[in-house]
Amino acid sequence: MSYRLGTEASGLPLIAAKGLSIKVADGSTTEVAIVVSDGTVLPQKSAFSDEQMKQAELKKADMSSVRKRNGMKVVFRGLTYTVAHNSKRKQKLQLLKTVTGVIAPAQMTALMGPSGSGKSTLLDVLAGRKTAGELTGTVLVGGKPPSRKFMRRYTGYVEQFDTLVDNLTVQEMLAYTAEMKLEMGVGMAEKRARVEALLRQLALEPCRNVRIGGSMQRGISGALLRPPAACPAQQEADRNAKRCNIGIALLSDPRLIFLDEPTSGLDSYTSHEVMEMVMALTRTNNSITVCATIHSPSPQTFGLFDKLIILLSGRIVYFGNNGVDAIDYFERRFPELDRMPTSGANANCAEWLLSVTTQADRSGRADEYADAYQESALFQENISLLSQGRGTESRISITTIQELAVKQGTVTPLWWGLWILVKYRLVSNYRDPKFLLGRIVDKLLCCVVLIILYAGRGKDASPDNLINISSLLYMYTVLPGFAAISYMPGLVLERPLYIRERSDGLYSTITYLLSKMVEEMLVVLFVSLTVSACIFFSVGFHGQYVLFWLVYLVTISIGMVVGYVVAAWAVDLDVANGILPGYIMGLYFFTGYALRLQNLPRWIGWFHYLDFLHYAWASLMLNEFEGRPATFIGNQTFLEYYGLPQHGITKWEYLGIEFLFFIMFFILAWVALKYKKHGNR
Ligand SMILES: Nc1ncnc2c1ncn2[C@@H]1O[C@H](COP(=O)(O)OP(=O)(O)OP(=O)(O)O)[C@@H](O)[C@H]1O
Numbered sequence: 001m002s003y004r005l006g007t008e009a010s011g012l013p014l015i016a017a018k019g020l021s022i023k024v025a026d027g028s029t030t031e032v033a034i035v036v037s038d039g040t041v042l043p044q045k046s047a048f049s050d051e052q053m054k055q056a057e058l059k060k061a062d063m064s065s066v067r068k069r070n071g072m073k074v075v076f077r078g079l080t081y082t083v084a085h086n087s088k089r090k091q092k093l094q095l096l097k098t099v100t101g102v103i104a105p106a107q108m109t110a111l112m113g114p115s116g117s118g119k120s121t122l123l124d125v126l127a128g129r130k131t132a133g134e135l136t137g138t139v140l141v142g143g144k145p146p147s148r149k150f151m152r153r154y155t156g157y158v159e160q161f162d163t164l165v166d167n168l169t170v171q172e173m174l175a176y177t178a179e180m181k182l183e184m185g186v187g188m189a190e191k192r193a194r195v196e197a198l199l200r201q202l203a204l205e206p207c208r209n210v211r212i213g214g215s216m217q218r219g220i221s222g223a224l225l226r227p228p229a230a231c232p233a234q235q236e237a238d239r240n241a242k243r244c245n246i247g248i249a250l251l252s253d254p255r256l257i258f259l260d261e262p263t264s265g266l267d268s269y270t271s272h273e274v275m276e277m278v279m280a281l282t283r284t285n286n287s288i289t290v291c292a293t294i295h296s297p298s299p300q301t302f303g304l305f306d307k308l309i310i311l312l313s314g315r316i317v318y319f320g321n322n323g324v325d326a327i328d329y330f331e332r333r334f335p336e337l338d339r340m341p342t343s344g345a346n347a348n349c350a351e352w353l354l355s356v357t358t359q360a361d362r363s364g365r366a367d368e369y370a371d372a373y374q375e376s377a378l379f380q381e382n383i384s385l386l387s388q389g390r391g392t393e394s395r396i397s398i399t400t401i402q403e404l405a406v407k408q409g410t411v412t413p414l415w416w417g418l419w420i421l422v423k424y425r426l427v428s429n430y431r432d433p434k435f436l437l438g439r440i441v442d443k444l445l446c447c448v449v450l451i452i453l454y455a456g457r458g459k460d461a462s463p464d465n466l467i468n469i470s471s472l473l474y475m476y477t478v479l480p481g482f483a484a485i486s487y488m489p490g491l492v493l494e495r496p497l498y499i500r501e502r503s504d505g506l507y508s509t510i511t512y513l514l515s516k517m518v519e520e521m522l523v524v525l526f527v528s529l530t531v532s533a534c535i536f537f538s539v540g541f542h543g544q545y546v547l548f549w550l551v552y553l554v555t556i557s558i559g560m561v562v563g564y565v566v567a568a569w570a571v572d573l574d575v576a577n578g579i580l581p582g583y584i585m586g587l588y589f590f591t592g593y594a595l596r597l598q599n600l601p602r603w604i605g606w607f608h609y610l611d612f613l614h615y616a617w618a619s620l621m622l623n624e625f626e627g628r629p630a631t632f633i634g635n636q637t638f639l640e641y642y643g644l645p646q647h648g649i650t651k652w653e654y655l656g657i658e659f660l661f662f663i664m665f666f667i668l669a670w671v672a673l674k675y676k677k678h679g680n681r
């Protein structure tokens with residue numbers, strides 16, 4: 001490997017050994033970042049002290065305890081990616097156009113280009129994270145087309161926006177991911193050791209017990225930390241969150257790591273620090289394959305990258321060595337360009353490249369630049385690079401072959417995933433009073449109102465009172481329907497996290513859905529037992545309490561899964577809030593109480609068969625009034641007046657039919673969560 005020397009300000013790669021002073025072009029000496037032989041860049045700008053050397057060794061030791069697998073070569077040929085335009089109907093948009101290149105292990109590859117040039121799209125395609133759109137061309141990892149399952153298990157992806165669990169602490173977040181993503185054979189002690197090594201390596205120890213927090217909640221958002229004076233709280237927060245995301249990507253010991261704008265939102269010092277840490281991964285014994293999109297990096301950060309891909313309007317205009325080679329290429333190929341200043345404030349390699357290519361894009365010369373690249377000797381060199389090592393691909397290790405042929409998208413089995421979700425996510429949610437209050441208070445308040453209004457009325461068997469009792473049974477049936485709305489926000493707001501964790505192979509859809517159900521059902525069990533017992537015994541109902549409780553439990557559970565179905569299908573919370581109340585309100589009219597079954601218009605009356613609230617109310621009515629001798633109107637009993645029971649169905653059968661709705665909506669929720677794609681992916 002060879003390095004060109006450059007000044008720190010220019011962003012060109014630097015190398016120096018202990019005690020070496022460097023003279024730059026203008027004859028002056030300059031302070032440089034120091035690159036030790038393993039590629040670890042020390043933050044100090046001048047001489048090494050013994051302490052610094054010790055720190056560098058510690059970092060290296062930590063990293064080798066985390067890293068065990070080698071990186072793999074990623075080759076992509078003729079990638080063309082097309083999506084349907086999201087606003088212009090029937091129009092197709094080509095986001096990538098015959099993109100060809102290679103990302104090698106032990107190197108840092110930067111993806112640069114103006115906004116909208118297709119950087120994230122290319123990264124997503126390479127990482128196998130595109131679920132929508134049409135992709136042609138090939139991506140080979142280690143010489144073989146990787147399965148989605150392989151990519152889930154053996155690649156790390158750091159998304160542009162942080163996707164972390166708000167209620168967990170930094171240490172818990174890493175431990176949770178470690179327990180989910182490391183093989184069952186890895187003992188707890190090793191999992192803990194890896195988490196500890198990463199906390200040290202990522203300098204996250206000061207905030208290990210601080211909650212991640214969210215937009216409405218303080219956490220590593222700096223409130224509990226005392227950030228360095230030079231570093232404002234928000235930057236400290238972004239830095240910690242970004243490091244935490246990188247830690248998550250590294251935990252599973254990936255072979256490839258993709259980072260989408262890991263430096264955006266960070267100050268230049270922090271960007272450098274974060275990327276230095278990533279670079280250390282590419283240089284340690286088990287070199288990893290790193291590809292990152294970057295936006296306006298500082299010269300120091302830019303200098304850490306070995307290779308550079310520049311995209312314009314979905315086409316590559318440069319793919320080669322970073323630094324002077326890139327500048328040489330553009331200056332030679334396009335002599336009309338102003339040359340890059342070699343000193344002064346404007347001597348910034350990244351900025352010069354970005355401004356040159358952005359100007360070309362804006363002036364409609366993107367294709368001209370892309371064509372020039374395809375006609376260049378550099379392109380031919382790159383094409384020969386693609387086929388290099390082809391012969392050796394058949395000699396890849398057995399482990400690699402097994403990894404590439406992996407059948408399971410998740411590392412751990414369903415039951416383990418469920419247990420870990422309960423252990424971390426459920427417990428952390430239950431720690432949050434807002435979570436519990438939002439699920440309990442509304443039901444308890446309704447219960448209090450019903451008790452105040454109806455206490456003791458169950459004992460009065462007079463025909464006048466029968467209507468009151470059936471009204472109460474109706475309210476008791478339909479109120480849990482409203483509760484369905486409270487189950488939607490969690491799922492919709494958590495969607496980016498769910499998508500990221502699914503793509504990372506942490507768990508399967510069924511595991512996630514079951515964990516959500518367990519989380520809610522524990523609360524529902526407590527609430528339903530309390531509410532139903534208070535109402536049943538204070539009112540003085542006659543039927544069986546167990547049925548009275550089970551109907552409430554099943555109805556509230558159906559509301560929950562209906563909420564999940566809508567939340568999984570709806571584009572956002574506004575749409576979900578529009579659909580669900582409309583559906584639930586519609587059901588209220590077909591229970592058989594608001595309008596008697598025999599009075600429903602014929603053409604739509606059949607709909608009551610599809611109304612789970614009808615079965616719930618009918619079961620409760622039979623439970624209360626069956627066998628009561630009192631007549632209501634004429635010779636009709638109260639039940640006959642409401643056309644009950646239909647087809648001789650018993651109260652338990654009504655409950656059974658209602659339960660079938662639960663199963664149906666549960667399956668629909670699973671299908672929606674698994675197959676409904678949202679966003680640009
Ligand atoms: N379905 C779609 N309909 C319309 N435009 C789309 C669609 N999908 C993506 N785009 C646009 O295509 C462009 C390429 O997207 P991409 O996210 O890859 O760009 P990028 O280079 O990463 O940009 P940035 O630097 O802003 O992150 C963007 O302008 C994006 O808005």
Ligand SMILES: [Mg+2]
Binds near residue numbers: 119120121160260293
């Ligand atoms: Mg992007």
